[in-house]
Amino acid sequence: MSTARQVLLLGAIALAIVGMCHGTWYAVFAEHQALDRIGESLADAFTLASERNVAQMPAALAAYRDAKYAHERQVDAHGHWIGLAMLLIALGMAFDRVALAEKQKLALAIGLLAGATLFPLAVLLQIFSHGSLPRVLTVASSGLMIAMLAITALGLSVKSSTFLRK
Amino acid sequence: MLLLGGIALILAGMIFGDIFAVFVLHQNAARVGAGLSAAAQAALAGDSSSVGAHFRDVGAFLENRGTKVDTHVHMIDFGYLALLLAILQPWVAFADKTKRGFGWMFLAGAWLLPVGVFFIHYVGLAYSPLRAIGWASIFADLGGGCVLLATAAYLVGLCIHFRSPVSVPDGLLELRTNAGQRLLAGGLVLVVLGFGHGAYYAATDLYRHEAQDYQILSRMVAGSASQDAVLVDAALAEYAELQGDKAVKIAAHAHIIEFGLLAMILAFFQPYVNLSEKWKLRWVVVLLAGSVLLPVCVLFELRFGLFAGGLADVGGLMVIVALVAMWSGIVRYTGRLDVGPEIAS
16 A cells, blocks of 8 residues: 555544544533533623623623634534545545656645644634634645645546546 | 444434424524524513523524534534445454454444434433533533544554555455446545635635624624614624524535535445446436535525525435435345355356
8 A cells, every 4th residue: 555545544544533532522621611601691791781781791792702703613623623534534545546656646645634634723723813823824724725635636537537438 | 334334324314414404493593583582672671681581592492403413413424434434444454353343332432422412402411410511411422432432443453554564455445436436526526616615615704704793793782782673673684694694605515525525435335336337327426416406505595595495405315315225235235245155246
């Protein structure tokens, strides 16, 4: 089996395990609390509105926004890590059919794995930093992933079209 | 075992998703909207005790919806993972008995997690030893742990195999069929389209939606405090529209990629589908057509309403029917193996 295929298969399964560990940690230790925070802060904002306490309302709404922002990114990171890992396993199985040289395939496999690892990580980083760096990293890693996937598709289509013509 | 169990999980998850979409999703969204509206009206009237009660209702409706979506997603994703692990089995350097043991562990966990998640809404915190987590969540987490352990074990098995000099022929991956090639190519195109749509959504809508969510709720709360009923009603209508827009775009993105991945995985199993070439190709077309129809129609649901929603359900049904057909072809293949090698050959 080629090194590129090994990199993709082992890396992808490891990535799926990382995604599962993250999901399990989040479900056990953080999700229920996060959902409670989202609900409570929104309810607080409306309760304050009913009491005509205008001064306190923005703080309650900001707490709601922040809690929801963090929760959505945690769920997105979990889903994307596992989803991308499964895609990479499927691609890994078909990788010997990609019409490229071994060195190029290895570079492609590393690129795919890097994109699949970094994209959810960058989404997670957005919780801790609202600056531009995590957003730039998100765009760059998703761009890398799409570019690598397009090259893989092209490489596969060359061999597939040859096979289908036969 | 992993192959048939995986397809069964995917089918169960898809049928559950279809039932949920038809009978629960829209009704639940309407109740959430009504609950939020009632809370805003209570705040407008200065009735703070009712605000809390309405939000408890909204929380319950959202929990109901969230756990059903999680059940649907986890069942299907575990099914995909089971199929992928099934293909990798020849390379896992364990004895057959050990591999089967991990397979059972994986499937047990893959059923336990979604079933546990489904019951979270109904069991709640009854008799729970923990403050925030109920028994249903505990069992769901246990299921997740089983899947995690089994997957980690297979990873170890693969690592051992890759370190050993003994080469195992991967006959299944060497076999190529017309149906398999078309599924692989079609699946990859769907995944690329889904990625493109996701990138477009992230660039144009994601942050705008988040900002709008906060701004609309701020207007709703401010309108309630200033007893401006017109502002509250306008904000409520805007909020419902925003949630709908967000939901269809995310659902379209997720479904097109999931169906693409499913097509790619099924490509590897085509040599095991004991149907004629003509019928295999027909089911490939049905699966790919349904995989396009569902996300595209979901995307147009806000513009064309029930018509697009109905077509999306037809797309989902096409995928399910094609999957059942392929599953029955694989069952026929295993049946042929059971009858004897002479017939199988």
